Amino acid sequence: MPELKIVKNATCTFCGCVCDDIELHAEGERVVETKRACSLGESWFKHHTAERLYPDALIDGKPATVDDAVEVAAEYLYRAHMPLVYGLSNTTCEAQREAVFLAELIGGVIDSHTSL
Amino acid sequence: MGGKVTCTLGEVKNRADFIIYWGGNPAECHPRHFTKYTLTQKGKFVPTGRKGRTMVLVDIRETPSAKAADVFLQVRPGKDFEMVAALRALVKGQPVDPALVAETGLTVEQLQDFVNQMKSCKFGVLFFGMGLSMTRGKHMNSASVLALAAELNAFTKFVAMPMRGHGNVTGADVILRYTTGYPFGINLCRGYPRFNPGEFSTVDLLVRGDNDASLILGADPGATMPQPAIEHLARTPTIVLDPKVTHTSKISRVHITTAATGVSAPGTVYRMDEVPLPLRPALKSPYPTDEEVMRRIREAVMKKPAWLPAANGRLAARA
Numbered sequence: 001m002p003e004l005k006i007v008k009n010a011t012c013t014f015c016g017c018v019c020d021d022i023e024l025h026a027e028g029e030r031v032v033e034t035k036r037a038c039s040l041g042e043s044w045f046k047h048h049t050a051e052r053l054y055p056d057a058l059i060d061g062k063p064a065t066v067d068d069a070v071e072v073a074a075e076y077l078y079r080a081h082m083p084l085v086y087g088l089s090n091t092t093c094e095a096q097r098e099a100v101f102l103a104e105l106i107g108g109v110i111d112s113h114t115s116l
Numbered sequence: 117m118g119g120k121v122t123c124t125l126g127e128v129k130n131r132a133d134f135i136i137y138w139g140g141n142p143a144e145c146h147p148r149h150f151t152k153y154t155l156t157q158k159g160k161f162v163p164t165g166r167k168g169r170t171m172v173l174v175d176i177r178e179t180p181s182a183k184a185a186d187v188f189l190q191v192r193p194g195k196d197f198e199m200v201a202a203l204r205a206l207v208k209g210q211p212v213d214p215a216l217v218a219e220t221g222l223t224v225e226q227l228q229d230f231v232n233q234m235k236s237c238k239f240g241v242l243f244f245g246m247g248l249s250m251t252r253g254k255h256m257n258s259a260s261v262l263a264l265a266a267e268l269n270a271f272t273k274f275v276a277m278p279m280r281g282h283g284n285v286t287g288a289d290v291i292l293r294y295t296t297g298y299p300f301g302i303n304l305c306r307g308y309p310r311f312n313p314g315e316f317s318t319v320d321l322l323v324r325g326d327n328d329a330s331l332i333l334g335a336d337p338g339a340t341m342p343q344p345a346i347e348h349l350a351r352t353p354t355i356v357l358d359p360k361v362t363h364t365s366k367i368s369r370v371h372i373t374t375a376a377t378g379v380s381a382p383g384t385v386y387r388m389d390e391v392p393l394p395l396r397p398a399l400k401s402p403y404p405t406d407e408e409v410m411r412r413i414r415e416a417v418m419k420k421p422a423w424l425p426a427a428n429g430r431l432a433a434r435a
């Protein structure tokens with residue numbers, strides 16, 4: 001039986017409310033209880049696990065290492081005349097800042113869901 | 117904040133006695149908005165909670181949120197802009213043509229009542245959702261409700277706030293604003309930021325086939341974008357960072373699995389009122405975070421000679 005881990009004041013990012021008063025109970029690789037979360041938040045927390053369900057990376061659909069995938073990605077972006085960096089929704093501000101830095105380096109367009 | 121008259125949700129909770137939701141369905145899309153921030157909480161200056169507040173819902177159909185409202189105003193689809201224009205005229209005491217108002221599906225009396233309530237409240241807030249900002253009129257609708265809220269400040273305290281949706285899209289606006297000066301759709305290909313929605317926004321770029329590679333982070337355009345955009349993503353090199361193998365991953369050359377933000381990846385996200393909050397993940401992911409993979413891709417690009425020759429020295433100094 002894996003140990004029960006309790007996180008107080010956890011933050012839900014499923015919707016723009018970003019409730020930061022959630023109490024999470026985690027057992028091993030999954031969240032088993034979400035106190036104060038609404039039904040959307042609860043299913044979101046329970047849906048994402050820390051299991052290894054997918055390969056680390058895919059290159060042309062074939063399993064690859066992260067090291068190789070990073071190199072191939074960098075080469076594609078570097079070679080492009082007008083690359084696009086898009087999305088930025090389900091990620092952290094820290095990753096968004098890296099995205100801006102990368103977009104500047106490769107001379108690309110950067111855009112988010114807001115433009116839809 | 118781009119001239120927007122707004123506030124934080126904490127102020128709404130403690131002060132707002134008049135709350136409007138326009139083109140949004142918080143009961144189903146932001147389930148804890150009513151109970152955590154707006155309607156039912158007792159606030160410092162609204163000690164009686166729900167009893168001390170009035171809520172008006174404006175939408176094209178009676179959603180489950182209407183049950184929580186004191187007044188529901190059903191506007192005809194696509195007539196939001198006309199309705200705001202009439203309200204703004206009434207706020208200023210200008211005459212309005214009843215025939216034009218009738219086109220919105222409402223009467224001048226209903227709108228006049230609405231305006232009287234807005235003017236006589238102590239602290240009003242107008243939340244607007246995608247039913248306003250993504251339908252006919254789009255950003256003109258957003259601009260007009262922002263102007264309405266600003267103009268009401270001649271009579272009382274009034275603010276407006278967009279009901280932002282998924283994840284950290286508010287954070288994307290904030291980060292892009294403070295790094296480049298613009299909120300979205302920014303082209304850096306001349307070495308400095310240029311902003312032009314319609315030209316540099318993703319759907320337009322992809323449908324025209326302007327870009328020749330894409331990096332997709334925290335989104336799944338392969339599931340949501342129009343078909344010609346998806347075809348362009350499949351035709352050109354696309355790189356996806358996502359906790360799952362998504363629709364976009366399946367048409368991309370490179371997919372990298374990352375930890376799920378908030379569940380197993382730490383960091384910061386912005387709430388819809390632009391308050392940044394730390395994440396407290398409960399799980400430990402076997403995958404690297406978005407931040408780490410983005411940094412590694414950026415470092416790999418930095419090892420190559422800069423595309424702007426003059427930038428070579430500067431970039432080396434920043435590394």
Ligand code: SF4
Binds near residue numbers: 012013017039042148
């Ligand atoms: S708990 Fe519910 S209301 Fe709060 S952020 Fe999560 S999904 Fe939104």
